[in-house]
Amino acid sequence: MALLGGCGYNVDAEQARVCRSALPALNPGAIITVTKIEPGPLPRTVRVSYTAERQRRPLRDRYVICQFAAEGLSTRKADLIGLGTEFRQLSDASLYMLKRYYLDTPEGVAGDPGGVPEAGVIELPERLAYSLQQLLVSLPRTAIYALLSVAYALVFGLSGRINLAFGELAAVGAAATVAGATISTVGLSISSPVFGLALGLMAALFASALHGAVGGYFTIGRVRSISNQPSLIATVGLSLFLMEYLRLVQSPVTVWLPPIWATPWALAQAGDFLVNLTPIAVITTGIGLAAALILLWLMKATSFGRAWRAYSDDARAAALFGVDGKKLLLVTLALAGAMAGLSGLLIVVQYGGLGFAGGFQYGLKALIAAIIGGIGSIPGALLGGIAVGLFETLWSAYLPIEARDMALYGALVVFLIFRPGGLLGLRDPTPRAV
Numbered sequence: 001m002a003l004l005g006g007c008g009y010n011v012d013a014e015q016a017r018v019c020r021s022a023l024p025a026l027n028p029g030a031i032i033t034v035t036k037i038e039p040g041p042l043p044r045t046v047r048v049s050y051t052a053e054r055q056r057r058p059l060r061d062r063y064v065i066c067q068f069a070a071e072g073l074s075t076r077k078a079d080l081i082g083l084g085t086e087f088r089q090l091s092d093a094s095l096y097m098l099k100r101y102y103l104d105t106p107e108g109v110a111g112d113p114g115g116v117p118e119a120g121v122i123e124l125p126e127r128l129a130y131s132l133q134q135l136l137v138s139l140p141r142t143a144i145y146a147l148l149s150v151a152y153a154l155v156f157g158l159s160g161r162i163n164l165a166f167g168e169l170a171a172v173g174a175a176a177t178v179a180g181a182t183i184s185t186v187g188l189s190i191s192s193p194v195f196g197l198a199l200g201l202m203a204a205l206f207a208s209a210l211h212g213a214v215g216g217y218f219t220i221g222r223v224r225s226i227s228n229q230p231s232l233i234a235t236v237g238l239s240l241f242l243m244e245y246l247r248l249v250q251s252p253v254t255v256w257l258p259p260i261w262a263t264p265w266a267l268a269q270a271g272d273f274l275v276n277l278t279p280i281a282v283i284t285t286g287i288g289l290a291a292a293l294i295l296l297w298l299m300k301a302t303s304f305g306r307a308w309r310a311y312s313d314d315a316r317a318a319a320l321f322g323v324d325g326k327k328l329l330l331v332t333l334a335l336a337g338a339m340a341g342l343s344g345l346l347i348v349v350q351y352g353g354l355g356f357a358g359g360f361q362y363g364l365k366a367l368i369a370a371i372i373g374g375i376g377s378i379p380g381a382l383l384g385g386i387a388v389g390l391f392e393t394l395w396s397a398y399l400p401i402e403a404r405d406m407a408l409y410g411a412l413v414v415f416l417i418f419r420p421g422g423l424l425g426l427r428d429p430t431p432r433a434v
Helices: 011-019 092-103 107-112 126-159 166-187 193-221 229-250 281-300 302-313 315-320 325-351 359-373 378-400 401-418
Strands: 031-041 043-055 060-066 080-086 263-269 273-277
Touching: 011 031, 011 043, 011 080, 011 229, 043 273, 080 092, 092 107, 126 166, 126 193, 126 263, 126 273, 126 281, 126 302, 126 359, 126 378, 166 193, 166 359, 193 229, 193 281, 193 325, 193 359, 229 359, 273 378, 281 302, 281 325, 281 378, 302 315, 315 325, 325 359, 359 378, 359 401, 378 401
Parallel strands: none
Antiparallel strands: 031 043, 043 060, 060 080, 263 273
């Protein structure tokens, strides 16, 4: 969480937008240029410095200080409760009129004069700048797919069976993240996004690991059959159960968290086109990368990893050497559930929320990523998640977006025909039966 703490002093992007949007109403008919955006002198305030240029009048340097009801993960953080200029403080009646008849209208949103003009960034060719922007946009999505793909690989590599409920386990992690953040801001009255996300992280990992271990135990551990089909059907039932369970627990209405650390950093430009990267995208990608590296270390350098690899290669031989298969399966199911829950947290912090049925699509695409990378291989699943994330982003950037999912499913068919074991999967030309 040290990386999160470094972003705590940035001006909130949504609060800065609201404060900027008030400038045209305060300076009717003027050409406004924002020169600086910084934290105000009091808590929950933002100071915007700007110039207002009118015909036959000299250029004037001005500023406005906006005060908001809350900050961090609170849903009221964009609620403007005070506004002052270098001349005076707006009265309550004037502030109400400004919000009711300007800021809350489409004209007010469209009147945002924009942020501070960027200077000092490198100039790139237009095509290179566009490609770089698409690559940066793909980073959070790639991290989400990679973590979900690893969950499939952990269970399949050990048991040879697929759990189709990992998308719903990601939704469980997302719901737990929102609950943890809500407890932080409402129950504990702590508006710090770092604390809220830390509480959400613990809640997501615990809830998803618990649901993954219990659900997987009854659908994979207790369904003993030579064929994998009964277990596969049982995980479909688990998926539907979790979906309905989430609908009843969190209601059909998706709870959205407000954006945090969303002020873009300009990295390069091509004319008027800026290549941007937000702090939250860096954090999301960093968490995904750290989790992947920890998992790779866990599988290679710990007794759990050695037991997992031994049992995956030869279950009977591993049992003769003292590996408890039932205990190992429970730990693996919990770990896979935790990876799915972590992906749910990344979805919430990056995109704001995930509905009770929203995990299905993520789970399906992560399963495709695991198959493409090699569903029995942990590094292969990570590679597959990266491949699918980049594929979706590049297709959306250069080709018709409505055909993107069809192309992804077509790529799966091609891999199953020509490389059924995946990129880093089994050497045998035909994979284990699913």
